[in-house]
Amino acid sequence: MKTLLMAAMMLFQFAWAGTAFAICSLPQPTGNVILTVEGQIRKCNSGLETRFDMAMLEALPKTQVKTQNPWEQGVVTYEGVLFRDLLHYLEANGTVLSITALNDFRASLDVADTRTIDIVLAYKRNGEYMPVREKGPLFVVFPFTDNPALSVEYRFAQSVWQVARITVK
Ligand SMILES: Nc1nc2c(c(=O)[nH]1)N[C@H]1C(S)=C(S)[C@@H](COP(=O)(O)O)O[C@H]1N2
Numbered sequence: 001m002k003t004l005l006m007a008a009m010m011l012f013q014f015a016w017a018g019t020a021f022a023i024c025s026l027p028q029p030t031g032n033v034i035l036t037v038e039g040q041i042r043k044c045n046s047g048l049e050t051r052f053d054m055a056m057l058e059a060l061p062k063t064q065v066k067t068q069n070p071w072e073q074g075v076v077t078y079e080g081v082l083f084r085d086l087l088h089y090l091e092a093n094g095t096v097l098s099i100t101a102l103n104d105f106r107a108s109l110d111v112a113d114t115r116t117i118d119i120v121l122a123y124k125r126n127g128e129y130m131p132v133r134e135k136g137p138l139f140v141v142f143p144f145t146d147n148p149a150l151s152v153e154y155r156f157a158q159s160v161w162q163v164a165r166i167t168v169k
Pocket residue numbers: 071101102103105153156157158159160161162163
């Protein structure tokens with residue numbers, strides 16, 4: 001009886017470990033970690049989080065957005081990953097994103113907005129990586145030029161630069 005119980009427990013542990021491994025199975029970063037996503041995501045690579053280096057972000061579907069914004073003169077071309085593509089990759093299922101910058105500035109963004117608006121987590125500006133002093137390495141970019149209704153204070157405050165962490169709630 002005791003042996004049977006132990007065998008059952010071992011089997012359970014094995015199955016549990018197997019499940020955890022299967023879910024938390026994204027590739028590991030090999031370069032500097034520039035972004036950590038945590039919270040309501042099914043795909044991960046470290047504990048319950050997903051840590052990205054630049055190469056991992058660039059391996060996701062790429063999008064370009066040409067837009068003006070309050071911080072630039074003229075039209076700038078940004079390249080990055082659409083928030084909805086990032087959330088799809090991570091099998092996220094929350095409703096709100098809490099986006100935190102290197103300086104701990106934080107903004108909330110509704111997941112619903114990422115479906116209706118082409119919001120990009122940009123890693124390049126006019127073809128170049130963005131240093132921290134130029135709003136890099138990651139900048140939340142709205143298509144202000146294509147959609148003038150976005151040019152409101154509310155959206156400017158969601159235009160987080162120096163993004164370091166996203167919590168899916
Ligand atoms: N990293 C970071 N991003 C940020 C902020 C910040 O303090 N840090 N402020 C936000 C707010 S509240 C607004 S209105 C705009 C402000 O841009 P400005 O400081 O150039 O006016 O950027 C947003 N993005």
